[in-house]
Amino acid sequence: MGTHYCHLKLDERRKLAKWLEAKMPISEIADRLGRDPSTIYRDIKRNRYTDDELPELSGYHALVAQDKYEQRRAIHRKMIIHPDLKAAIEDRLKAGWSPEQIAGRMRLERHPIRVSHETIYRFAYSKDGREEQFYRHLPEHRRRRRPRGYRRHNRTHIFDVQSLSHRPERVSERLEFGHWECDLMMFRKEHGKVNVTSLVERVSRYAVVMRNEDRTSKP
Known part of the structure; x- marks a missing residue:
């Protein structure tokens, strides 16, 4: 098995420049x-500074190496x-979409330029x-406004909840067609018990959205 190549960090580049x-x-140095x-040789080759007019300035400099590395990453x-x-991604996030939903829609619509949800987070x-x-704009950082006097323990407790960590591995890895994710979108009490239920098939991402007259899980 080959050695996994992992880029050097700035403090490592400082030591490398000093020892060179x-x-x-x-x-x-590697030790x-x-x-x-090979990682050391590769970093020196990729991030070495070359000055044609003043050759004496050429060499491996930590901050220059770090800057060249970051610029190269930015291209990608x-x-x-x-x-x-x-x-467009920022607009979707502001509208309440998650990075996973944005990336999934891009794949579904076969956008010529698309990114994964990991790229959005990164x-x-x-x-x-x-x-x-x-x-x-990420969902976990969006501040939730609550009415004054709202108390968290007033929230309805869900009994017999099933953790996603308990689902079979083959379901988790999306290897089989036919497993569905269900979610419930509820509204304020003055609008009654009606809610919207969504079902998403995990492999194809085929989604079904339906009106549901009851908040309980049985319907």
Whole structure:
């Protein structure tokens, strides 16, 4: 089994630059960092600074190496190189969609440029996403407004709840057609007991939405 290549962190690059300047052998540097020598060689090759006009400035510099690494990663971030895509995703998040729902709809509609929900989360918590406060649009960060005097323990308790962690592995991995996820969208009491029930088949993502006259699970 091949060694998994994992990029160096900034503090490792600082040590690498210092030890290269001290003419320490690559094998010893790799040993000190607990890395494979090929990882060290690869980082030096990819992130080395070259100055044609002033060759004496050429070499491996930690901050320059880190900057080159981050710029290279940014090229692959679709959310940065496609601002229209980012704006559309942001609009969906503001409308209450989850990253999983957005990515699923893109796959369903076969968008020419689409991203996974992991990419949306990764961008939201990246340096760029944090600077734009993009993460604030994620469902878990959206502030829920509650009426004054609202008490959490007034919420209806669900008895005999079944945890998703108990479902069979074959269901969890979406290997079989025919397993459905059910969800309930309830409204304020003044609108009565009526609610909307959604059913989503886990493999095809085929969705059924229906009017339900009762809040209990039996109907």
